[in-house]
Amino acid sequence: MIFKGGSFTATSLVSFISGIGGAFVEMVIFQILVGLSTAMLYWVVSVGLTFIFGVTRVLNFAHGSFYMLGAFFTLTLFKWTNNFVLSAALGSLAVGIIGLLCERGVIRFTYSLPVAFQLVLTFGLVLIFEDLVRFTWGSVPQMMQPLGLGTVMVAGRRFPIYSFIVMGIGLSLWIILYFLLLKTKLGLMIRATISDIELAMANGINPHLLYSFSFFFGSLLAGLGGAITLPMCSASLGMGERIIIYSFIITVMGGLGNIKGAFISSLIIGVSESLCALFAPGLTIAISYIILAMILVVKPEGIYGEA
């Protein structure tokens, strides 16, 4: 206390300030950790979108719906199996297959069309999926029963262990993508298709197989994102919409189709959002748009440019 028995002492002032400072630093560290775990969630979803765009040049509006489907599939599977890892894996696999079916069924006919048509087509898919989910699961948000992993004390606060797991998943996805793209034959083919599709075709690469693969893989990642968000918040109808806007922001900010850019900009968005919640709570909803606007004014093609 500053006023000790009514008298003001210099030492108490110092201890007051350092006390504030310590609490402040702890608070910032804690918020950064929270931000990192959100950022990893954003990264898992938006890298799927980026991957699809990089290979096929289609910006998939329905990506948010796939995220939502992933959450609802996992929820139902968890009720049946009571095994979260298994249901998350199966759920995201199912979403991947749905993505593949959408690509084979409708999206592949629009590859040669102007971008507007692809956007509108995938928007039509959003409408369809939204009603299907409403029909199957109802419009009331549904919680999964908690996993009960517990918390650890970080900087004097309780921090859920599950958030560390989310960060781990995000980082391992980064490593997996690195090896997939840079160390395997498939990755070589994908990179060749991204950089010059005609030359890639001339070298015997079938782009349509890669297109299908990228839709499968990207949608699987969206489903995985939906699955891992489930222990943290409820599955609801509007969840896909929020995440698709964030994925768009991240994808545009990092440079369309640029995976490294998606990683960096998810970190920026996630951390700045949670820090903003600490310093200027009223601004939280706007901060990511403000950052996007600032970056686009300085670098119109995104942080790392278009892939």
Next chain:
Amino acid sequence: MAKRSNNLVYLALVFVLLIVLCIPLLGKTYTNYIVIKISILALYGVAFNIMFGYCGLLSFGHAIFFSASAYALGVSLTKLNLPIFIALPAGLLTAVIFSIIVGFLSLRHKEIHFAMITLALSMLFWGIVMKWRTVTGGEDGITGITRSLSITSYYYVCFIIVLFCLFLIYKILFSDFGLLLEGIRENEIRVEFSGHSVIRLRMLAMIVSGFFTGVSGILWAFLDGAVTPTIAHWSFSAVPVIAALIGGPQSFIGPIVGTVIYVIAEDFITRFTLYWQIWLGIVVVLIVLFFRGGIVGTISKKISDLYYSKLKEKLS
């Protein structure tokens, strides 16, 4: 043939006008309401189509202009208690200012980037509207915007304003300016080489589009007597996109036809089922896959094909 088809168009126009003028005589408030809704959304669609059909820029955030003017009107009427002759220009001015801001941030980009940035900005506005409760009323919106007109008189007022605005847009789009916009859509570099600033032309188009969207937003606010955040949401930005696609974005009249079909279909399907979005989605997918010219585009292509085949017969 071209002249005769023009005459046909005029005839059809007069016919539609007569029908619309006679509808209030039925005395059914709900029908009046639906027709007012159609005319407002038709203006919204045509204003949007200045960017989409004529500039080739797909804006996924036109709700921002619509809702900005409606909110400006609502706030100045109910919170600031300003008289209506100040509130109306305030609403329109807000739409113009918003279109300048959005244009400044987005017009350097094309295609996907443009769509994404307009979408992001409009969602930012939606977020602000939802959170800034003291001014916008949050989720409840602003209520108590009164119009002293009965629904029948408002019907005619609305109709006349919409017709006048459509006439203005028609004049703007079929002037040299409109031709330049189409030129930019087809080949940006050539227009630039002929000494025009592409960015400035696009900015002008954005302002015109934003202004008329603002007009429709104001009409909407008076129709419902309330402004709610649904009109700021991105699903409301999708309404003119879908309407333009159904009708045919490459023609002036396309979005109007599309809006008529969209509103009537929505009204019709929601009578039978709660799940009307799925049908809308299926229609959108089918249009993109099979009828990319929209209704007007498909029909006019049929007519011109017929005309040319007859011409060929004559020549041979």
